[in-house]
Amino acid sequence: MHTSGPQSCLSGIRILDLTQFEAGPACTEVLAWLGATVVKVENPSGDPGRKLGSTPSREGSWFNLFNANKQSLAIDLKRPAGLELLKEMARQADVFVENLAPGAIERLGLGPDVVRAINPSIVYAQLKGFGVGSPYERSLSFDPIGQASGGVMSVTGERDGMPMKPGTTLGDTGTGMLLATSILAALYRRVHTGQGELLQASMQDAMLQYIRGAFADPIDKGVPEMRNGVPGTNLVNMPIGLYPCKGGGPNDYICIYPSRVNPEHWDRLLKAIGRPELIGDERYSTVEARVANKADVNAMLEAWTTRHEKREAMRLIGEAGIPASAVFDSLELLNDPSMAARGIMQTVEHPRLGTIKMPTWPVVFGGETASVEPAPALGEHSGDVLSSWLGLDATEIERLRGERVI
């Protein structure tokens, strides 16, 4: 029992988690890290996400990344006995979350009307590709569909190139984060009012939250926000963006982002790159002048950045008081000593993957982060869960196993 840190927050909250792949599991994983008991309810063949990145000979780590700190109940909901057990559990749950294909949860007999009738104070949360009432509400969706339909692709890519999908899975995890926020808000209200809630999130709608700033151009100028290539921002500032560093690898770059509104940043940068004699030079002393002399500015910066390893460049420019960062890749972040020292990246003993590292919930609560526990094996907690939630004894659990209900 945690009394401090993130895992003490949702102590006592029970979540029935009928989610699969990424969007739903990312949502419920956060709630597990915040201290809720999350029972991942899987059919006997398991969340299809278990197979992503796995080969017949080796389990991949993808599933583990999105299902840490959960329990697994493998149960056949197509058998009346399985469905009945789950309804009994719904009576005791605080939250029910699902992201199955449109209509699937209703066909299983566990739609919002059914579950909310059993337990009126439950927070029932659904995550789909498109919103209820949308012309596409019956359509299937995956992460890229969410990012296409919700505008993210339209603002990503080269200015004159095709739309592009960012490497982040915003359609999935991004939507899951907004649903987690909404679940917490409904739980907060429930403490005071006892009210349950039906929450409905869609990938398309959720994307608007992540491109909120992109609505300024349509509102102010009547034109869509355009994509802006590598720097990803309107080129009203110079220097801005990525500069190549020593090494020449695919991520050996530094992002330099002096403030447009703080003219001192440019002078600081000139000092940092050993060109203090250019301070006050009219060719470069204003943003407008630097935009006009863009090629010169880029050349003088690259002459310096290509002589420095990206971490060294980051240190020197950062210490000079200019916003800057190396481009770190996922392997570098996995092995970053500070991430480990600060408890953001943790080492986990996984029964099949071995000793691995993975990131926890990245917000720090009073100096503490959530302790990562490996994702469960399929059905690992079936007996425990039925015993602790419903009081079933060993004989009953054995009988259910024998009948292949669990």
Place this chain on the structure above:
Amino acid sequence: MHTSGPQSCLSGIRILDLTQFEAGPACTEVLAWLGATVVKVENPSGDPGRKLGSTPSREGSWFNLFNANKQSLAIDLKRPAGLELLKEMARQADVFVENLAPGAIERLGLGPDVVRAINPSIVYAQLKGFGVGSPYERSLSFDPIGQASGGVMSVTGERDGMPMKPGTTLGDTGTGMLLATSILAALYRRVHTGQGELLQASMQDAMLQYIRGAFADPIDKGVPEMRNGVPGTNLVNMPIGLYPCKGGGPNDYICIYPSRVNPEHWDRLLKAIGRPELIGDERYSTVEARVANKADVNAMLEAWTTRHEKREAMRLIGEAGIPASAVFDSLELLNDPSMAARGIMQTVEHPRLGTIKMPTWPVVFGGETASVEPAPALGEHSGDVLSSWLGLDATEIERLRGERVI
């Protein structure tokens, strides 16, 4: 007083919001839409974000997009009387949020130690570029710095090109969303324990949550996740990605994403594009065969997609049961009739911008969304807030105005 919908959730919660630009304001805006009273505390010159996208002759809508449903208190915290008033307010607040440059809030005399001593049960939340204890904890940051340092850029862009910043402001809004989630979790615990909390989020750390899946390759294979160009995903499936539609505009594309694990999707797609005679053809009947005959597959799809407008293509392919979406841009989404009908995109009467549309919190609570109110003018609620929080009368408020404290 809302009794249902998102705005009934945090009824009675008071938030002191010392945030600026985007990351902090996006966080507190969500809490406002969830029903909290959010007082945006600004110095007499206002949040510098007020000027973004504005010109001397015209106010831009950017600030309004991130500060809806808040109140503004303009107060000079560098005067002892101003600081004292804010400390009095902190005594009554439930949450304190700030995202100033590292060390700035402490220099103002409102650091976590000070505020938590005044009000031990307050949730004090900080958002910075880099985590406390990181070698870069004193460094300045903006959204692109967060996306470079947290791995997002490394997985975005063409396979053989430079890293790229997605158009989404994940470093800002993405971090703000995780902090909002954490604030709600701490508030939930406080109901039961009375505990306050110190929450610390950093852009670099927060990005790991949005590229969680990108840690599978480093863990499983010891290599960083690579960027994958337009489709943004490993090319193990065909067809996948964007296909050009009739019109030829920069966002006239459809994203088609048949499931790798559901072979029926390909057959359905052949029917939808009028090539049912190819069902069962060995050149295309497996994912592996289609990858081998990639050029053919792309050509037959493009022959169809270029004859259809993107919405029509989306409808036809979606109705055939294949995940697909047009690439919508921000202007199309702003004017989307379904977004408006469903309450996701709302019309707001703004005193200076006029009648505009903007998106609200995109999760639906029992069929309701949060009603957007325009962002406040600088100091619009200074008197009201001091009167309702501290009981100051009109004479006292007038005196504070005269002394330029507010």
